[in-house]
Amino acid sequence: MKFSEVIGQEEVQQRLVQMVEEGRLPHAIMLCGPEGTGKLALAVAFASYLLGEDNAMVQKLEHPDLHFTFPTIKLPSMSADHKPVSDDFIHEWHDLLMKGPYFKFEEWLKAMRAENQQAIITAGESDELVRKLSLKSSQGGYKVSIIWLPERMNIECANKLLKLIEEPPSQTVFLMVCEEPDKLLETIRSRVQRIDVKKLPAETIRQALIERRGIDENAAQRVSRLANGSWLKAMEALSVGTDNQAFFDLFVMLMRLAYQRKVRELRKWSETLGNLGREKQKAFMLYVLRMLRENFMYNFRQEELVYMTQEEEDFARNFARFINEANILPLYDLTNVAIRDIGQNANGKIVFFDYALKMIVLLIQK
Structure with a gap:
């Protein structure tokens, strides 16, 4: 993958290349930003740049000096003492990545057939990284380790990775792709060079929709606003039958x-909600947060502040007045508490029923 395939983010691209050209490439970089901004695409493109973009193995993402780490689950077929590692799912990962480096975490869970499990990066993964990166580069150049969502490392893995970052093997570059850096150990954050990847400008998304997807001007204009800086949200708006409709x-x-x-x-x-997988439950509640915000902003009747599909906006036309100054903050707090409880493995049916009952009270506040 080449930088030309990354949507926007020219400033980050230039910064990464400049580090190499000026001989000041750090051994650990963390690309931080919201979902859908192209962090993984940037990491893969930069890894390709370091390993040789024209190399056939690089183009197929099968270069022996390119290593991927990502959250995994434990399958029923695995032994009781087995700690899942990325190599257990490398074929599923490769297939998904070759379709394009813009995908949601839920898509990865589906590719692994995760069902109700929460994916993490285990201590077994850090042991594998130590083993792989201790080997000499097969091509005599860099060894690149791309770690997708390092905030999902368990504490044992994080501590082992910290030691690896403190004393990195020769010519090794770690590229972390992170969405919630505050969940990482402070000692890890202090040992990496953080680069913030900002939301994509609406104009960048609009142009990409026209040039890469063949979308007409009017549709591209609306979708680019709805995307709110995320290429993934733009793709969702174009798709039929996605989770967005169900949500x-x-x-x-x-x-x-x-x-x-x-x-x-x-x-x-x-x-119904309780029977969904936990990751999908959390995804739904994040959708609720967005809809609460959009309906609250809809009351201001300022188009530039509202990011909804036509169907969502049609519903808001009559519903938005119920989301107001009196209840918006309690609604936000209530939803965030539900997200926290789901993340702590509380019983989903109980969490959602309690949430629904409290919603009755908050909706009638004036």
Whole structure:
């Protein structure tokens, strides 16, 4: 993959190349930013640049000096004492990455057939990295380790990786792709050079939609605004039958049932959510946060502040007045508490039923 395939982010691209040209390339770089801004694409393109873009093995992402680390799950077929490592899922990872380096975490979970499990990076992975990176470069150049979502390392893995970063093998470059750096050990954050990858400008997304996807001008204009700086959100807006539609339907059902105080139906709603995998549960609640924000902003009637699909906006036309100054902060707090509880493996059905009941009270606040 070449830098020309990355959408926007020219400033970051130039900075990375300049480090190499000026002979001041750090051994550990962390690309930080929101989902969909192209962090993984930048990491893969930079790794290709370091290893030789024209190398056939690099183009196929099969270079022996290019190593990928990513969150994994434990399959039922694995032995009790086996600590899952990236190589257990390298074929699924390679297949997904070759389709393009812009994909959601949920897509990776689906590729692994994760179902209800939460994916992490285990201590077994750090042991594998030590083994792989201790070998000499097969081509006599750099060895590149791309670590996708290092914030999902368990503490044992993080401590072992810290030692590896403190005393890196010769000619090794670590490229971390991170969305929640605050969840990483401070000792790791202090030993990497952080580069913030900002949201994509709407104009950049608009042009990419026209040039790469053949979208007409009007549709590209609306989708680029809706994307709010994320290429993934732009792709979601173009797709049919994605989670976004299912999440919208669940959000509408929640709000209508809560307003009508239909407790029995809300219980069924909570059971539907409780049967989803935890990652999808969290993804839905993040969608709720976004919809709360959009409906609150819709009340201001300023188009430039609203980022909704036409269907979402049609619903907001009558619903938005129920999200106001009196309840927006309690609604945000309530939703964030639910996200926290889900992340701590609380019973989903109980969490969502409690959430739905409290929603009844908050919706009627004026």
